[in-house]
Amino acid sequence: ADALPFPLCINARIDGALIKISVARGNIVLTDHGxxxxxxxxxxxxxxxxxxxxxxxxxxxxxxxxxxxxxxxxxxxxxxxxxxxxxxxxxxxxxxxxxxxxxxxxxxxxxxxxxxxxxxxxxxxxxxxxxxxxxxxxxxxxxxxxxxxxxxxxxGAVGNIGADALGRIVWDTAGIRKARNPIAARGGKNAETIEEVRQYAPEAFRTQERAVTEADYVAKTELHPQVQKALANFRWTGSWHTVFLTIDRKNGLKLDDKFKADIYAHLEKYRMAGYDLEIRPPLFVPLEIELNVCVLPGYFRNNVQEKLMEQFSRFNLPDGTRGFFHPDEFTFGQPVYLSAIYERAMQVDGVESVEVKTFKRQDRMANSEKENGLLEPAESEIIRLDNDPNFPENGKITFLMFGGL
Structure with missing residues (x-):
């Protein structure tokens, strides 16, 4: 038997007499609407x-x-x-x-x-x-x-009828004279509306845990802490699809075997079955730039030139900024503007004026880049200028110094 959910007074003394005032009814069964x-x-x-x-x-x-x-x-x-x-x-x-x-x-x-x-x-x-x-x-x-x-x-809630709402028995069963519901029904709920489904749906579905489209592969690859930018292309390679993934690694580091293994492991849980994965390095565009620099009176040309070389280097600078051609300053398809080169050069102490003489791809003839004021690589290419005499094929910048001391 259940404990009562409320205190029940069984009897009371009225005018000196003990009177029973409560009634217990049995034959209670559980029913449902339907x-x-x-x-x-x-x-x-x-x-x-x-x-x-x-x-x-x-x-x-x-x-x-x-x-x-x-x-x-x-x-x-x-x-x-x-x-x-x-x-x-x-x-x-x-x-x-x-x-x-x-x-x-x-x-x-x-x-x-x-x-x-x-x-x-x-x-x-x-x-x-x-x-x-x-x-x-x-x-x-x-x-x-x-x-x-x-x-x-x-x-639905239509089945939540009030107490004593039952009116009659619709079947002929011997021994049952009457049925009543002494307490109100509860538990019936209407189906959720589409708007309620949207509001109360778990947040888990918002987290994309698979890579289906090219954009998905790019997004999942760029979650890796060593990846600055990525490009993905699907190609049919004879018997199956292959995802060609081009990665711009942070700090210009090479895509060595260890890094590739890390990327393969990183993408394995997202990759679609039946799709191979091929990781490739980016295509770099080495630049050739030549500047005529006029030095202010009282400044040594060699000192100003050293500062210019530092500002247009590929390294992190002592003040926490990056050199103009730091690998992380450029990524796929990002152009380099001539105005930005002028601006950076004029910020160096001792520079009076700058004139750009050469501004082009190192491996090609000039194609009006200087006249247009920008050099724009293809979507899968990245600007590069290391200015390393040991590897001149990776781009170079020359400063012809005039004036000063």
Missing amino acids: LSFPAQNVYPNAASKTGPYRPFLEHRGITVATPYNQDDAIERPATELLVQDPHRAVPVISLLENNELWQASRDLLASNRFAAEFVAEIETGLRVQLRFGDNVLGKKPAEGFAPKANYRVGN
Whole structure:
């Protein structure tokens, strides 16, 4: 027996007499809102050889409720049985075919190949379609499988009737004269609207954990701490697709074998099955620049030249800034503007004026870059100017100094 949720006065003394003032009524049973349909046909009524068997029910609006277990219920307070957990709710339906009982499940992900289970999917318009397993996740119906469905319809807050709202018994059962509900019904909930689904959906779906498009591969690659920028291109390579990934590594470091192995491991959990991955270094565009520099009176030309070489280097500078041609200052397709070169040169102490004599790709003839005021690489190319006498093919800058001391 359950403990009462409130104090109950059994009797009271009135005018000196002890009077019983409370009444206990038995024969209380748990009921739910709905209408049962036993042994119903499904459509199509039998499985065929071709395609998966996906029958639907004749009636719409199937009841969805927390599964009821009698053995568990008798061990719990009766009031707890009125509390429904929507996260455990499943459609109230079972199938019977050749004395084999098939039970509804929320999904088939935990069902083995012998599990006689199915999923009742509620479509737009409340039509119910049944989905069976494939002999891997859940048992697959054999050809000729023709089940009979037992299910209930009726859902929502409309079933939450008030106390003593029941009016009559609609079936003829011997021994039952009257039925009443002494307390109000509860637990019925309407289906969530699309807007409510959007509001209450878990945030997990917002986290993209796969790479499908070229943009996805770029985004996932750039999550690696050593990657400044990446480009991805899909190509058909004969028998499968290959993702060609071009990476601009931070600080201009090479794409050595260890780094490539790190990238492969980083992308493995995102990569689509059936897609190979090829990592390539970027295409660099070495520059050739020549500047005429007029030095202010009172400044030594050599000192000013050293400062210019430092400002237009590829290194981190003592004041925490970067040299103009630091590898992380340029990435794929990023142009270099002539005005930026003028601005940086004029910031050096002792420089009176600057004139650009040469401004072009090192490996090509000039193509009006100086006249246009910019040098623009292709989408997959990166500007480079190391000014290293040991590797002149990586770009060079020359300062012709005039004036000063």
